[in-house]
Amino acid sequence: MLVLPGRSGFCRLFFVCCLLFATAAAAKVYDPTTFTLSNGLEIVVVPNHRAPVVHQMLWYRVGAVDEMPGKSGLAHYLEHLMFKGTDSVAPGAYSKQIAAVGGHDNAFTSYYYTAYFATAPVDFLPQLMQLEADRMQNLHITEEQAKPELDVVLAERRQRTDDDPGGRFAEKMNKTIYGTEYPLGRPVIGWRDEVAAMTVADAQAFYRRWYAPNNAVLIVSGDVTPERVLQLAQANFGDIPAKTLPDRIDSRDLYHPHDKPESLFVQDPDVQQVNIQRHYQAPTYQNALGNEAYALEVLAQIIDGGAVGRLYRSLVMDKKVATETGADYDALGREKGSFVIALALPPKGNAGKAVAALDTLIARLVKRGVTQAEVDLAVKRLREQAIFTRDHLMTAGYAFGQHLSLGLPVASVEDWPDKIAAVTVDDVNAAARALFSSNDVVTGYLLPDGKNPTGKVGKITAPQGDIR
Amino acid sequence: MFRMLSRFAFSLLLVLLTLPALALPVQEVMSSKGIRAWLVQDHSTPILALQFAFRGGVEQDPVDKQGLSVLFADALTEGAAARDAKAYQQALAEHGLSFGLDAGRDAIAGSLYGLTAELPTAAELAHDALTAPRFDADAVSRLKQRQAGAIEARLADPEWQARRALYATVYAGHPYSYRSLGSAASLKHIDVEDLRGELKRRLARDNLLVSVVGDITPDALAELLDKIFGDLPEHAALNPIKDIAVPSQPTSQHLQQEGGQSYLLFVAPGIKRDDADWHAASLLNYILGGGGFESRLMEEVRNKRGLTYGIDTSLAAMRYSGLLVGEAKTANGKAGEAWDTTKQVWQNVYEHGVTEAELKAAQDYLVGSLATGFTSSGAIAGMLLSLQKDNLPKDYLDQRADLLRSVTVDDVARVAKRLLNPARLSLVAVGAPEGIKTDKEEEFVHE
Numbered sequence: 063m064l065v066l067p068g069r070s071g072f073c074r075l076f077f078v079c080c081l082l083f084a085t086a087a088a089a090k091v092y093d094p095t096t097f098t099l100s101n102g103l104e105i106v107v108v109p110n111h112r113a114p115v116v117h118q119m120l121w122y123r124v125g126a127v128d129e130m131p132g133k134s135g136l137a138h139y140l141e142h143l144m145f146k147g148t149d150s151v152a153p154g155a156y157s158k159q160i161a162a163v164g165g166h167d168n169a170f171t172s173y174y175y176t177a178y179f180a181t182a183p184v185d186f187l188p189q190l191m192q193l194e195a196d197r198m199q200n201l202h203i204t205e206e207q208a209k210p211e212l213d214v215v216l217a218e219r220r221q222r223t224d225d226d227p228g229g230r231f232a233e234k235m236n237k238t239i240y241g242t243e244y245p246l247g248r249p250v251i252g253w254r255d256e257v258a259a260m261t262v263a264d265a266q267a268f269y270r271r272w273y274a275p276n277n278a279v280l281i282v283s284g285d286v287t288p289e290r291v292l293q294l295a296q297a298n299f300g301d302i303p304a305k306t307l308p309d310r311i312d313s314r315d316l317y318h319p320h321d322k323p324e325s326l327f328v329q330d331p332d333v334q335q336v337n338i339q340r341h342y343q344a345p346t347y348q349n350a351l352g353n354e355a356y357a358l359e360v361l362a363q364i365i366d367g368g369a370v371g372r373l374y375r376s377l378v379m380d381k382k383v384a385t386e387t388g389a390d391y392d393a394l395g396r397e398k399g400s401f402v403i404a405l406a407l408p409p410k411g412n413a414g415k416a417v418a419a420l421d422t423l424i425a426r427l428v429k430r431g432v433t434q435a436e437v438d439l440a441v442k443r444l445r446e447q448a449i450f451t452r453d454h455l456m457t458a459g460y461a462f463g464q465h466l467s468l469g470l471p472v473a474s475v476e477d478w479p480d481k482i483a484a485v486t487v488d489d490v491n492a493a494a495r496a497l498f499s500s501n502d503v504v505t506g507y508l509l510p511d512g513k514n515p516t517g518k519v520g521k522i523t524a525p526q527g528d529i530r
Numbered sequence: 531m532f533r534m535l536s537r538f539a540f541s542l543l544l545v546l547l548t549l550p551a552l553a554l555p556v557q558e559v560m561s562s563k564g565i566r567a568w569l570v571q572d573h574s575t576p577i578l579a580l581q582f583a584f585r586g587g588v589e590q591d592p593v594d595k596q597g598l599s600v601l602f603a604d605a606l607t608e609g610a611a612a613r614d615a616k617a618y619q620q621a622l623a624e625h626g627l628s629f630g631l632d633a634g635r636d637a638i639a640g641s642l643y644g645l646t647a648e649l650p651t652a653a654e655l656a657h658d659a660l661t662a663p664r665f666d667a668d669a670v671s672r673l674k675q676r677q678a679g680a681i682e683a684r685l686a687d688p689e690w691q692a693r694r695a696l697y698a699t700v701y702a703g704h705p706y707s708y709r710s711l712g713s714a715a716s717l718k719h720i721d722v723e724d725l726r727g728e729l730k731r732r733l734a735r736d737n738l739l740v741s742v743v744g745d746i747t748p749d750a751l752a753e754l755l756d757k758i759f760g761d762l763p764e765h766a767a768l769n770p771i772k773d774i775a776v777p778s779q780p781t782s783q784h785l786q787q788e789g790g791q792s793y794l795l796f797v798a799p800g801i802k803r804d805d806a807d808w809h810a811a812s813l814l815n816y817i818l819g820g821g822g823f824e825s826r827l828m829e830e831v832r833n834k835r836g837l838t839y840g841i842d843t844s845l846a847a848m849r850y851s852g853l854l855v856g857e858a859k860t861a862n863g864k865a866g867e868a869w870d871t872t873k874q875v876w877q878n879v880y881e882h883g884v885t886e887a888e889l890k891a892a893q894d895y896l897v898g899s900l901a902t903g904f905t906s907s908g909a910i911a912g913m914l915l916s917l918q919k920d921n922l923p924k925d926y927l928d929q930r931a932d933l934l935r936s937v938t939v940d941d942v943a944r945v946a947k948r949l950l951n952p953a954r955l956s957l958v959a960v961g962a963p964e965g966i967k968t969d970k971e972e973e974f975v976h977e
Binding site: 446 | 554572574575576577579615616619620622623624626643645672675676678679680681682683685686714787788789790791821822823824829832833834835836837838839840859860861891894895896897898899900901902904905906907908
């Protein structure tokens with residue numbers, strides 16, 4: 063099993079996380095209609111008439127990075143409390159009403175946004191919107207409801223992080239990469255002691271400050287027309303007043319770049335298979351120069367690319383030092399993007415050899431560059447993904463939600479295939495040189511602790527040494 | 531985590547596995563070589579999703595070669611006919627095709643997905659994998675190493691350890707106790723000749739099921755079916771497998787693990803999909819623990835007491851057996867209270883059944899939720915394939931709502947008496963749970 067980067071959101075219940083499939087940004091495919099209400103609510107409509115079903119997502123532009131120091135986990139706790147009733151809807155009744163028509167609903171919180179969503183038969187859209195608009199302004203949190211829910215959140219933390227070796231590792235990685243002051247260095251779900259100390263007053267204040275139509279994006283996809291969605295949105299959200307939003311925390315000065323490559327070794331008694339993860343600082347869509355972000359997406363496709371990528375070919379097929387590999391570039395961030403390479407090793411795999419093979423691969427790539435054939439294939443495959451994404455009802459909501467929450471325009475999604483198509487060999491090579499020449503890189507090793515009979519680990523001496 | 535995800539998805543599928551009374555006409559297509567498929571035409575996107583299954587899954591493994599089916603299914607797409615592994619995967623990538631097979635319980639399932647413009651290449655690659663796989667030594671040894679790595683990762687997974695312990699007890703002596711990936715030792719017993727043997731007996735036309743959704747006409751599909759599957763042998767040679775019932779004596783096992791949290795896995799006898807009580811049982815399961823945030827167990831264990839982040843139950847309807855499986859994670863110190871609360875809910879439904887309002891809500895959900903499962907062509911094709919695996923008629927989709935609506939509270943009460951006897955509830959607890967008494971101490975397996 064490959065341990066993947068720990069940037070994913072936390073949600074109300076585990077099973078929806080699988081819906082967070084990477085919408086690497088969809089393509090000139092959705093052809094959406096967009097509106098903005100006078101109170102600032104942005105609306106995106108993507109008709110899809112395959113089945114009489116609708117998918118509604120409401121994204122608030124607020125997440126864990128907006129929490130004040132000492133209040134980590136507050137955005138996520140509030141997300142849970144959003145299901146605990148309003149002045150007119152009883153606790154739990156929200157989900158019950160949706161289930162009563164065969165629909166389902168959930169929510170998730172990430173660093174930059176908090177999203178609430180439901181899928182239901184299309185006839186139910188008026189009620190879906192009414193329920194969502196109601197809790198935008200009328201949330202009613204009582205101690206009686208909030209207290210057991212705090213225990214639920216603590217149980218969620220235990221399940222996902224404290225008692226999960228991959229979760230523990232991800233938390234340590236983020237702390238090593240970003241430090242303790244920078245918001246991305248703390249977990250979305252919050253540090254345990256800070257979560258345990260949260261109060262109803264904290265949640266109410268956060269709600270009043272950030273939950274407003276001018277801080278939200280509504281995306282509706284499915285068997286609808288834009289006119290009908292606009293009419294319903296106007297009727298349900300139109301009268302909710304806009305708010306003066308607080309200034310965002312400017313945390314740029316809180317990030318201290320690593321001046322030399324750093325390694326993190328975590329020996330865990332609950333681990334048997336060695337996992338390695340390398341994290342490079344990378345630009346975002348917003349702060350990348352020229353088309354660097356798109357070039358990095360093509361680069362990630364060349365390096366990963368499933369069974370035909372450089373990583374799998376070299377480390378798994380030829381050198382046999384790893385059994386699973388992955389590379390992922392994330393350009394969706396307010397200040398920081400990331401480029402991550404992950405490896406899982408065979409039994410008794412040698413971590414030193416695997417990382418040496420990775421270093422060789424990168425050095426060769428930087429020195430000789432990528433080929434035209436590689437770029438052509440990567441571009442073709444990425445553009446095909448943009449077609450395949452149309453085949454899924456929910457992808458539009460995730461793509462527009464992520465992009466618009468970060469302040470990116472609709473075109474950032476719609477023009478994506480064209481931007482990818484314009485990437486050249488030189489662009490990829492320039493982006494690779496910039497990325498891989500940086501010293502701001504952390505390599506994490508998740509290792510068995512050596513006490514386990516099948517997961518013996520040799521002595522760890524040096525970062526690039528002979529680690530087993 | 532992902533295991534839980536997929537199991538939940540599986541249980542949803544079992545419950546939802548019907549199409550609603552909407553414009554989703556299922557056609558049966560028969561090729562000239564006699565290969566049958568269910569088709570839903572959808573010309574809105576130039577995409578085809580073809581899913582298929584060969585009956586016979588990991589329960590077909592020899593007892594000393596557990597892991598064979600999984601290795602076999604993986605090896606089919608690692609080089610075929612003139613293409614070695616690299617060339618084969620390169621061809622898939624260059625044509626934008628996803629194609630792979632996966633051995634599960636009761637079947638080897640496959641999926642082909644891509645743009646319709648690429649169908650000629652898709653047909654050739656799929657045909658070659660199913661009829662002329664190479665099983666090159668280098669590829670096989672690499673796959674074995676990957677499988678060994680996956681086994682190692684599982685050994686560290688408490689949920690997997692719990693399931694292994696449970697199935698070893700509940701299905702002792704039956705192939706359902708087998709480990710799908712095998713063990714380090716069993717992998718050593720598997721060689722290329724074993725894979726060749728499996729090819730002769732596992733993939734045939736008489737154990738094949740196919741469903742297709744997408745941009746294709748029935749005539750074009752008939753042609754495609756012959757191209758992909760037409761050269762397969764007519765008959766498979768599967769080992770007969772016996773039905774197995776859950777033992778009437780429940781067991782309770784404890785696997786010690788450090789950490790602050792316990793994992794509880796509990797099972798009761800379930801029912802098979804062809805049971806006359808199936809719809810009543812799925813409604814019962816929804817009310818008990820299958821219904822997301824609304825179930826009795828979620829209400830009592832999570833919402834009221836905050837003892838867990840999630841607790842759920844599902845009907846695991848297998849070809850030769852049925853289980854009602856539940857699971858929860860809880861803090862060690864709260865494990866006793868969580869388990870006691872769970873048993874009280876169980877006892878209560880066993881004794882008193884469910885209310886009219888609960889049944890109505892469950893019926894509304896299960897009837898309505900059908901359409902909300904139609905999120906992609908692959909999802910629809912998967913549902914169609916499940917129907918075929920369960921030997922349901924093509925028009926089952928039209929009957930399903932009525933079948934669910936006709937279930938009464940008396941039916942549910944009767945099925946509750948049949949399935950929920952608290953005295954037959956088995957438990958595996960992993961961790962250091964306080965306040966739970968178990969009969970047997972067991973240990974994690976280490977290879």
